Amino acid sequence: MPELRRGQPRGSLRTRRALSPGREGSDTARTPPANAQGVPKKGDAGSRGALDADIIIANAPDPVFVSDLEGRILQANEAISELLGFRQDELLEQSLSRFISPEESREFTAALREVVERGVTRNARLNSRSASGEVIPTSLNASALRGPEGRVIGAIGILRDMREVDEARRYAESLIKNAPDPVFVSDLEGKILQANDAVSELLGFREDELVEQSLARFISPEETREFTAALREVVERGVTRNAMLHPRSASGEVIPTSLNASALRDVEGRVIGTIGILRDMRELDKARAYAESLIKNAPDPVFVSDPEGKILQANDAVSQLLGFRPDELLEQSLSRFISPEETREFTAALREVVARGATRNARLNPRSASGEVIPTTLNAAALRDPGGKVTGVIGILRDMRAYERVVRDLRASQAELQQKILDLEKFEEVVVGRELKMIALEKEVESLRHQLERMKAEKSHT
Numbered sequence: 001m002p003e004l005r006r007g008q009p010r011g012s013l014r015t016r017r018a019l020s021p022g023r024e025g026s027d028t029a030r031t032p033p034a035n036a037q038g039v040p041k042k043g044d045a046g047s048r049g050a051l052d053a054d055i056i057i058a059n060a061p062d063p064v065f066v067s068d069l070e071g072r073i074l075q076a077n078e079a080i081s082e083l084l085g086f087r088q089d090e091l092l093e094q095s096l097s098r099f100i101s102p103e104e105s106r107e108f109t110a111a112l113r114e115v116v117e118r119g120v121t122r123n124a125r126l127n128s129r130s131a132s133g134e135v136i137p138t139s140l141n142a143s144a145l146r147g148p149e150g151r152v153i154g155a156i157g158i159l160r161d162m163r164e165v166d167e168a169r170r171y172a173e174s175l176i177k178n179a180p181d182p183v184f185v186s187d188l189e190g191k192i193l194q195a196n197d198a199v200s201e202l203l204g205f206r207e208d209e210l211v212e213q214s215l216a217r218f219i220s221p222e223e224t225r226e227f228t229a230a231l232r233e234v235v236e237r238g239v240t241r242n243a244m245l246h247p248r249s250a251s252g253e254v255i256p257t258s259l260n261a262s263a264l265r266d267v268e269g270r271v272i273g274t275i276g277i278l279r280d281m282r283e284l285d286k287a288r289a290y291a292e293s294l295i296k297n298a299p300d301p302v303f304v305s306d307p308e309g310k311i312l313q314a315n316d317a318v319s320q321l322l323g324f325r326p327d328e329l330l331e332q333s334l335s336r337f338i339s340p341e342e343t344r345e346f347t348a349a350l351r352e353v354v355a356r357g358a359t360r361n362a363r364l365n366p367r368s369a370s371g372e373v374i375p376t377t378l379n380a381a382a383l384r385d386p387g388g389k390v391t392g393v394i395g396i397l398r399d400m401r402a403y404e405r406v407v408r409d410l411r412a413s414q415a416e417l418q419q420k421i422l423d424l425e426k427f428e429e430v431v432v433g434r435e436l437k438m439i440a441l442e443k444e445v446e447s448l449r450h451q452l453e454r455m456k457a458e459k460s461h462t
Contacts, residue, residue: 057075057077059077060079060158062079062158062160063076063077063079063083063158063159063161064077064157064158065080065157066154066155066156066157067112067154067157068153069112069116069152069153069154071095071097071105072093072094072095072096073092073093073094073095074093074154075092076091076092080159083128083138084099084128084131085130085131085132086131096108099128100128104125107124107126108126111124111140111142112142112155115142115144115152116152119143120141120142121141121142123141123268124139124140124141125138125139125140126138126140126159128159136161136162137161137162137163137165137166139159140157142155142157143155143156144156176194176196177196177197178196179198179277180198181198181279182195182196182198182199182201182202182257182278182279182280183195183199183276184196184210184275184278185264185273185274185276186215186273186276187272187273188231188271188273190214190215190224190228191212191214192210192212192215193211193212194211195207195210195211199278202247202255202257202278202280203249203250203255204249204250205249205250215227215247218247218248219245219247219248220246223244223245226243226244227243227245227259230259231261231274234274235271238262238271239260239261239263240259240261241357241358241382242258242260242357242382242384242388243258243260244256244257244258244259244388245259255282256281257279257281258281258384259276259278260277260279261277263275291394292313295313295394296315296316297315298317298396299317301320301321301396301397301398301399302314302317302395302397303315303397304383304393304394304395305392305393306391306392307354307390307391308333309334309343310332310333310334311329311333311334312330312331313330314329314330318397321374321376321397321399322337322368323369324368334346334366337367338364338365338367339365342364342365345362345364346362346364346378349362349378353381353382353393354382354390357381357382357390358380359378359380360379361379362378363375363376364376374399375401376399377398378395378396378397378398379398380394380395380396381393381394382394
């Protein structure tokens with residue numbers, strides 16, 4: 001029986017038997033894989049080994065399949081059937097090339113070679129044809145399926161339906177179009193590709209007067225250089241914050257604005273442009289009131305502090321998390337609620353906010369009114385005055401108690417799974433040992449039978 005090797009993809013025992021050579025003394029022809037969702041027969045020595053992998057593949061939410069190195073499908077879960085519209089019996093034992101173009105068949109073969117050489121391939125593009133004839137854009141992530149000796153004997157592939165990416169793109173475009181703030185999308189040279197109505201209202205230009213124009217048309221040469229530097233920062237760091245721009249409106253007015261921009265990435269994660277949000281600094285007081293309203297009504301625990309960590313504002317979610325009334329939080333130093341060591345870490349996080357404009361996932365363990373130590377993560381951004389000077393911090397706390405419970409449960413499940421694997425290996429050793437004993441007994445019985453027949457023959461002659 002094939003040995004279950006730790007640290008390698010756990011294809012089902014039926015799949016591995018279909019992929020590995022026949023055992024000595026048995027028929028070496030390959031047998032079709034069993035139904036991935038079939039119930040193992042009672043008493044079948046391999047059924048317990050197959051059960052774990054079969055259940056994982058069959059119940060995976062993503063489309064998962066197992067193929068040999070020629071691309072023949074040996075196992076496919078229901079999500080594959082739902083994606084392509086074929087029944088299980090129409091998929092199994094079929095070559096994947098039946099569902100993709102000849103050119104993509106060559107690319108898939110190259111991906112299989114990469115799996116053999118590197119153990120994994122990522123984001124290979126496939127455009128599978130469904131039962132209805134629809135061409136479905138997908139990406140393939142595949143890892144190696146190995147035999148008992150560690151040789152790659154197949155691949156376990158996970159398909160991602162890229163139609164959702166198109167839907168997400170349309171959704172993002174809708175968000176940009178309907179955003180209340182001036183939002184635009186540009187390429188890496190600063191050419192405007194999309195701008196919402198709020199940009200038109202801010203600058204007084206129609207949308208067709210903005211799209212396909214360089215942002216340099218609306219700002220000074222000096223600011224064009226600063227904007228180019230901001231684009232480089234987006235490429236390198238993924239974001240730039242509070243870059244000051246003074247675009248000239250259609251009426252000739254120079255409007256002071258601040259720009260926050262983040263990277264726009266393609267499916268492979270490459271930066272292909274920027275999404276920029278302009279803030280009209282003329283309406284700073286209105287924006288401040290709007291921000292205070294957002295903080296107050298945010299569902300997450302949000303607070304505002306000065307650069308020394310004194311709490312200036314905290315919403316109701318902070319009070320619910322820590323169990324303190326708002327008047328017990330305001331004007332208090334955050335160090336009152338955390339340990340001296342974490343106070344130093346929080347001070348370092350504040351310095352990072354001042355230096356970089358943001359800090360992410362800083363760990364804090366504040367003590368609640370009941371004395372409970374609550375694990376949280378802090379994401380914070382700089383609060384700036386009209387001149388761009390950092391005057392404070394806006395922080396968002398995330399309660400990590402539920403997350404840590406999940407992590408503990410996962411670790412316990414992993415330990416339980418490892419124990420089951422060890423039990424299965426012991427069971428296999430026992431079964432193999434019994435089989436060997438039975439063979440030895442059969443040989444001994446056969447030898448005794450021959451001796452008895454020889455004695456009878458000798459007796460009959462005498």
